[in-house]
Amino acid sequence: MAEALRIGLAGLGNVGAGVFKLLEEHSELMASRCGRSLEVVAVSARDRSRDRGFDFTNARWCDDPRSLAEDGNIDVVVELIGGSDGVALQLVEDALASGKNVVTANKAMLALHGTRLASKAEESGVGLAYEAAVAGGIPIVKSLREGLAGNRIERVYGILNGTCNYILTAMEESGREFDDVLSEAQSLGYAEADPSFDIDGIDAAHKLALLTSLAFGRFVEFDTVYTEGIRQVGAIDIDFARELGFRIKLLAIARATANGIEQRVHPCLISTDTPIAHVQGVFNAVVAEGDYVDRTMYEGRGAGEGPTASAVVADLVDLARGDLLPTFGVPVQKLESTPSATMEEHESAYYVRLMVVDKPGVMADVAAILRDENVSLESVLQRGRDPGEVVPVILTTHVTVEAGMRRALQQIGELELVVESPLMIRVEDL
């Protein structure tokens, strides 16, 4: 048998512990699958004394994770520290510079520095692997980079944040409001104390930036990802959506359009007839559409100790087997810098919720504004009547250009009888 793959593991939180346990529990299986053993020879974490429920005394302890990068007895550094910059970035840069392979679950770091780090990996002739960074339990990086490599990818989209999907599912099943469900998710550990990264769509946007590069062979470009979260979605919207045959999901979508590459994260109304509408709770899913393969869908757990450890180890198995691929599927110099499409140019159908005072005439004003912006209405729903009081009115439109839609909503929001800013949710044609 060939020599062991020697691993330096930085970060011993849930995921790090999961990787350690998996490699111990399945050491024989891994050796048989790789033709060599996978051995954690050094570990680093903030607090050595914490009881993690397993014994890592056979591995060298490093107080400073960066010393893993310098260790001549390490083949791969596994970075599970997190954070887009700081220690994690430093460690990864040093490891790549010193000719070590890197496996990371750090989507934020790759979304911001991915292209540069990929260059560094190439210069050193090592791998930079990150299956765990996007939809942990789903081998989507491998599927895009290898399994679908025969295709020109036309669109890739997914449910990339389990917290949001859990909240939206729970709202739908219980009829409760966002804040209420969020609190519950926090107490169950499905949402962070500061939930902004998840519920404002930032985490999904980080992941989308990586999927876009993989799918379209393009530089990683996080700052052009249009990002909108789920705070505005009300129980009433989920209810109206159901009545119209839709579910509301936070989707991350990348698509090649005539105006360039579109990258966007926002709540969507999607038909309950489409497979991804049935991905509920903390599950993630990704749909990739290729010109030869047509639609493919991948579903699994997006986070958690086990699924993320599974993804990290899959990368280690690849490295142990000697499979070394360009980070984003093609060498960095071949990555394209196709333009980014703007949201103003985006075309979609829209769901709009207006809170209006129930008085004759308000719909005439709304309809006139939409007409003047060339927005064609598909349906208008008002449930019940309550003269003189505030009632919700739901509009759905045919496909129209977003710039016009936004101008119309701006004007509608200024009408005297419209008492809140209109809520707009895109109706996604999947």
Add this chain to the structure above:
Amino acid sequence: MAEALRIGLAGLGNVGAGVFKLLEEHSELMASRCGRSLEVVAVSARDRSRDRGFDFTNARWCDDPRSLAEDGNIDVVVELIGGSDGVALQLVEDALASGKNVVTANKAMLALHGTRLASKAEESGVGLAYEAAVAGGIPIVKSLREGLAGNRIERVYGILNGTCNYILTAMEESGREFDDVLSEAQSLGYAEADPSFDIDGIDAAHKLALLTSLAFGRFVEFDTVYTEGIRQVGAIDIDFARELGFRIKLLAIARATANGIEQRVHPCLISTDTPIAHVQGVFNAVVAEGDYVDRTMYEGRGAGEGPTASAVVADLVDLARGDLLPTFGVPVQKLESTPSATMEEHESAYYVRLMVVDKPGVMADVAAILRDENVSLESVLQRGRDPGEVVPVILTTHVTVEAGMRRALQQIGELELVVESPLMIRVEDL
């Protein structure tokens, strides 16, 4: 750039033509992804003169496909001839023996000869790749062998035959009977003139045998796959299943049990709450459950020119990139020969349809027989009454051992008032 990967393509039917077109259309993209070009240097098919809608005059024509195996200028032989034995098998054996990589879509050949061919590939140090053999559009071989390589797989199951899924979906949507929908499927080209391979479950069983080996690191063992098709499923069963909260799907299931590895293909009642229940029409799906990753699901088109070509080319891309893995995930000498569990030992809940003469007393006899075989009833459904006439009675049972269930049904079938052999469909707990 490295030298081209030189391909010999045997079989120019739909899939072969698709591979040829894909490689032409995406030649630049493939070169950029592989770091070398993928070049079809020789082709072989039965009829040279047939117009296939594309120009293969740049490739050398071979009347005898086996000459591809001898050609020193070929790196990979792509076998798309089909058939478990005969020319296809001969070509693959010769190609492997002469040190050429082989890519094939031939599930029947691999189900019957897979272990032996894998040995041959290993002896010659070449690859035997077959992504296209199982669920064409879904990179499931790669996912099991690489993406989920960190896991011990506990169960793998799927909808592996698009024809059956199309028929069952159409029966559900239209309320029509099997024969009627089959004829339509044949006229639409979704079913063969001789549909037995598909509708009797044989095609799915071939594919399952390969998934089992990949998932459990086990010799390919087709002859112990329990196989039952969908001919017996009536519109009435689909209807009753819906009433009970289920859909009927032909599933192929491999599972590690206390009695050994279970491999079975048969119609199942599955809850409409489970994701695979929403895989409709010609789509295929595979669910793989690993001890760390938990449940993952993969969905896509199972057949057709484009998806199958996509899978063949994915294998070619792997070979061009130098990724060479053991055929079934571990070297042949490490494949296990864990025992096969028998269906008599199988435990399941059951759906049973009896056609009985509507007279008092018949249910008392049925219930007594079930009691004597230790089968516990969960529900009994009889819609409407028609004294003296034949009516369907639906039973569902709690989980029980299949041997007892079969004995009970044998006795029930012999009752005077039971006019047809009872129909039994397993209720699968997913």
